[in-house]
Amino acid sequence: MPSDSLTSLDGGVDGYGSAIRKRENTQGRDLSYPPLPEPLTVPVYDNHTHLEISDGEHPLSYREQLDRASSVGVRGVIQVGGDVETSRWSAACALIEPRMLAAVAIHPNEAPALDAAGTLDDALAVINELAGQPRVVAVGETGLDFFRTGEEGRAAQFRSFEAHIRIAKENNLALQIHDRNAHEAVIETLLKVGAPERTVFHCFSGDADMARLCADHGWYMSFAGNVTFKNASLLRDALFVAPRNLLLVETDAPFLTPLPYRGRPNAPYLLPNTLRGMAAHLETDVSLLSAQITANTELVYGRWDAEPVTAAHDDPGPDPTPRGGIA
Numbered sequence: 001m002p003s004d005s006l007t008s009l010d011g012g013v014d015g016y017g018s019a020i021r022k023r024e025n026t027q028g029r030d031l032s033y034p035p036l037p038e039p040l041t042v043p044v045y046d047n048h049t050h051l052e053i054s055d056g057e058h059p060l061s062y063r064e065q066l067d068r069a070s071s072v073g074v075r076g077v078i079q080v081g082g083d084v085e086t087s088r089w090s091a092a093c094a095l096i097e098p099r100m101l102a103a104v105a106i107h108p109n110e111a112p113a114l115d116a117a118g119t120l121d122d123a124l125a126v127i128n129e130l131a132g133q134p135r136v137v138a139v140g141e142t143g144l145d146f147f148r149t150g151e152e153g154r155a156a157q158f159r160s161f162e163a164h165i166r167i168a169k170e171n172n173l174a175l176q177i178h179d180r181n182a183h184e185a186v187i188e189t190l191l192k193v194g195a196p197e198r199t200v201f202h203c204f205s206g207d208a209d210m211a212r213l214c215a216d217h218g219w220y221m222s223f224a225g226n227v228t229f230k231n232a233s234l235l236r237d238a239l240f241v242a243p244r245n246l247l248l249v250e251t252d253a254p255f256l257t258p259l260p261y262r263g264r265p266n267a268p269y270l271l272p273n274t275l276r277g278m279a280a281h282l283e284t285d286v287s288l289l290s291a292q293i294t295a296n297t298e299l300v301y302g303r304w305d306a307e308p309v310t311a312a313h314d315d316p317g318p319d320p321t322p323r324g325g326i327a
């Protein structure tokens with residue numbers, strides 16, 4: 001969740017199909033969804049997405065999103081929460097949707113306001129409770145963001161990040177880190193508190209030196225659509241030196257749409273564009289890279305069918321159609 005402001009939607013009250021946040025930044029963007037890419041031969045997983053956020057002229061329900069993803073070889077997603085409400089939504093959807101697992105957390109840019117209101121500890125208690133639920137496989141996104149949060153919010157960010165690291169370890173879950181303009185402080189905190197066994201830098205934004213440091217610690221690096229951007233040569237240098245067994249791939253949808261669709265709504269079905277860009281840069285075969293990344297993904301989060309869903313996917317279930325307030 002890198003950049004935009006979001007508004008709350010009155011969705012998900014009587015079901016978990018509708019998005020409950022809406023991306024505000026629509027000015028000057030082409031709001032149509034890009035076309036489906038050519039399907040992958042070897043399937044992959046999108047290890048960081050936000051299906052709770054609607055975007056585009058014609059928002060899609062999470063099931064429509066996952067149907068499109070399945071049709072191009074994106075077999076499943078980690079659905080990531082950023083506050084109490086979206087974390088609850090993520091955990092609840094994962095419980096009924098076999099192609100979805102959940103990550104739960106208070107986003108670093110949310111922590112300062114909660115701390116100021118005196119409700120951060122209550123929110124962390126909810127995250128800890130959700131972390132124990134079936135099909136919740138990661139704590140995230142958590143971390144530090146010195147880009148959008150100034151000095152005054154940093155103490156709260158540190159406190160929240162350290163608490164999330166402990167929650168991940170206590171529940172034996174993976175940790176998904178949001179690190180924006182805060183590389184050194186994130187690394188120091190991980191080393192001070194002790195990183196969980198499976199630690200993932202979501203939307204990896206470091207350079208080659210940082211990739212080597214992550215590799216030394218066995219930390220996973222998840223690349224998003226911005227690795228395809230023209231000005232991202234430092235990121236591609238990092239990709240080049242990252243060991244293949246620590247690579248993951250994600251969309252961070254609806255943000256960071258890969259080329260050639262930068263600025264349009266992003267979605268898990270566009271993951272093949274990012275993967276193909278990575279394979280081209282690494283001068284490797286797309287299927288080989290897919291197979292490696294899928295193996296890595298299942299090592300970090302387990303298999304998507306490791307814990308059963310509570311209802312079959314084709315049960316009528318909650319109404320998956322986005323409704324009032326979205327247009």
Ligand SMILES: [Zn+2]
Nearest residue numbers: 001002141252
């Ligand atoms: Zn995110």
